[in-house]
Amino acid sequence: MSIYEQLGEDGIHAIVAAFYKRVPSDDLLGPMYPADDREGAEQRLRDFLVFRFGGPERYIEQRGHPRLRMRHLPFKIGIPERDRWLRLMSEAMEECDVPSPSREEMWTLFMQVADFMRNQPETS
Numbered sequence: 001m002s003i004y005e006q007l008g009e010d011g012i013h014a015i016v017a018a019f020y021k022r023v024p025s026d027d028l029l030g031p032m033y034p035a036d037d038r039e040g041a042e043q044r045l046r047d048f049l050v051f052r053f054g055g056p057e058r059y060i061e062q063r064g065h066p067r068l069r070m071r072h073l074p075f076k077i078g079i080p081e082r083d084r085w086l087r088l089m090s091e092a093m094e095e096c097d098v099p100s101p102s103r104e105e106m107w108t109l110f111m112q113v114a115d116f117m118r119n120q121p122e123t124s
């Protein structure tokens with residue numbers, strides 16, 4: 001069973017909503033996200049995860065190949081930003097009480113992708 005099949009559209013939406021609820025007041029991540037397009041940012045992450053977890057390919061239809069690392073280059077992402085993103089996502093997943101095995105599968109992917117997004121030297 002895919003994560004999409006286990007959680008459904010609503011389950012994935014709820015996690016992304018719980019994540020973005022935390023972003024604006026976050027001192028590190030808040031300023032990075034577009035204040036005038038929060039809804040759009042939420043939709044992009046939601047559609048990406050729906051696609052990545054085995055659901056409809058709306059993200060690809062609208063945004064093309066994800067090229068996530070390239071799309072994150074405009075943002076300064078070092079270890080502190082990576083860890084903060086993961087912390088907010090972990091809180092969001094906790095709030096939504098994500099069931100196993102989706103919980104573990106999602107978390108593995110988030111840790112890998114978040115680390116891959118780093119574009120600052122470790123010492124900075």
Ligand code: HEM
Nearest residue numbers: 032033041044045048063071075081082085110113114117
């Ligand atoms: C490592 C820490 C991360 C930071 C600081 C970060 C930050 C950002 C920011 C500021 C945006 C722009 C918001 C927008 O207008 O769409 C963005 C977009 C996005 N992020 Fe991240 N992100 C991180 C990790 C991740 C991870 C782990 C994933 C996926 C599992 C992810 C998936 C996306 C997607 C799909 C978009 C929209 C790309 C597009 O189509 O333009 N990000 N991220």
